[in-house]
Amino acid sequence: MRYLPLSDDDRAQMLAVIGAKSVDDLYAGVPSGALLDKPVALPAHQGEQEVERLMKLLASCNIPAGKTAFFLGAGAYRHHIPASVDHLIQRSEFLTTYTPYQPEIAQGTLQALYEFQTQVALLLDMEVANASMYDGSTGMAEAALMAARVTKRTRVVLSGGVHPHYAETVRTTCEAAGLEIVALPAAVDDEMAVLRAMDANTAAVIVQSPNVFGAITDLKPIADGAHAGGALLVASFTEAMAFGLIEPPGAMGADIVVGEGQSIGNALNFGGPYVGLFATKEKYLRQSPGRLAGETVDADGKRGFVLTLSTREQHIRREKATSNICTNSGLCTLAWTIHMTLLGAEGLKRVATLNHENACDLADALAATPGVEVLTRRYFNEFAIRLPKRADIVLDALLEKGIIGGVPFARLNPTEGMENVLLVCATETNTPEDINAYAAALKEIVQ
Secondary structure: OOOOOOOHHHHHHHHHHHOOOOHHHHHOOOOHHHOOOOOOOOOOOOOHHHHHHHHHHHHOOOOOHHHOEEOOOOOOOOOOOOHHHHHHHOOHHHHOOOOOOOHHHOHHHHHHHHHHHHHHHHHHOOOEEOOOEOOHHHHHHHHHHHHHHHHOOOEEEEOOOOOHHHHHHHHHHHHOOOOEEEEOOOOOOOOOHHHHOOOOOEEEEEEEOOOOOOEOOOOHHHHHHHHHOOOEEEEEEOOHHHHHOOOOHHHHOOOEEEEEOOOOOOOOOOOOOOOEEEEEOHHHHHHOOOEEEEEEEOOOOOEEEEEEEEOEOOOOOHHHOOEOOOOOOHHHHHHHHHHHHHHHHHHHHHHHHHHHHHHHHHHHHHHOOOOOEEOOOOEOOEEEEEOOOOHHHHHHHHHHOOEEOOEEHHHHOOOOOOOOEEEEEOOOOOOHHHHHHHHHHHHHHHO
């Protein structure tokens, strides 16, 4: 037994040391009604070869994104990741690194984090960025908590374009901390509604652009309105690739920018892992969650790297910590940085342009189908359409034709009147043949 090396004698000695007669004594404090009277209904243990065969059989039930025409988005995006990214992150000095508890010893790790922070700040046009968050949704919750610390207020307003999963994460985290979370009804546009929902106790308004419907918003008037009311503007996103083309949030007055970085360097992987990007203005730096890697010189004047800011509870007293973030998704940040370095500014712009062009071609093709309406007016690579039938029924029919056609909005947020709304995404990985096949299949299904 490779991973279960203890013998019966070993267990007997361990029980004797702690004064227990049997393993059952360890559960004496558990109410009898909570204990099972028979083993859990799971298969008996098997050998390595049998387990491997079973896991491969289960894995074969999945449909990989690259196996068929794929138009999913809604917070998780399929992009081409160069093979060199995966090769480099598997180098032993990177793959085995974790949290640098003695950070100055881990100079390579700190330099990678420093480069990552620099790239994030440049991409979002912000003054400082931290060494990453778990993902975009928990990052948004941390941004709301940070805004409350900065403003000494306890109310946060989320626009109707914020991804519903992000909104629920904010609600779960922040209501437990005593904040009032106001999530506005789902809306394809009208991000200005957050200003109408403000009051004197509003710490922040949170607006997503591109939003969950793919709509791009001019954040400048929202920033001006929020600041006039003494609140901060938190700008969010789920598609980092968009900033290869559209104006970054920092240039439009955002105080905190937070979102998901998965689309750069990190493949879908059937749901993770992800990497949250978090940036802010320098004047709010000490209220920023997580950690910051900084550049300095050593006693000999040589360039070196340090943890400039460590405000998580593993580093300092819990009551002084700004967050309980326990890792910085280090391997994912490295993949992000390598991919960004390989692309460069011009490469990122070219890939982003391909995304937008493919999305425009897809929107035109789908809109040509009678009864199909494109709801999103300004978009990057994702948009919402209204179908003449329920979106989930149409998707099932598309899947039978080998097309993964998108995400029903009602799956994210079961809002009345949204049953026919479908979120559709096209990236540089979609071919003209994919788009033509989707349009032809949709026309046949909805007629």
